[in-house]
Amino acid sequence: MKHTITMKEIQNMINNGISTFSKKDNSPRGCKCVPASQIKIGDKVVIDNYFTLVTE
Numbered sequence: 001m002k003h004t005i006t007m008k009e010i011q012n013m014i015n016n017g018i019s020t021f022s023k024k025d026n027s028p029r030g031c032k033c034v035p036a037s038q039i040k041i042g043d044k045v046v047i048d049n050y051f052t053l054v055t056e
Contacts, residue, residue, distance in 0.1 A: 014036045024045070
């Protein structure tokens, strides 16, 4: 299973109504919920219970 997602795929998810993502951070929980508009290349977001690297 691939653990990368493109910005185009993120944009498609936003267009389909997803407004937030869980983004990896250094908190005890390991991630925080952020608005979809804040996601950028290099971030890791939770997709299907895995941290997934956002590319191009």
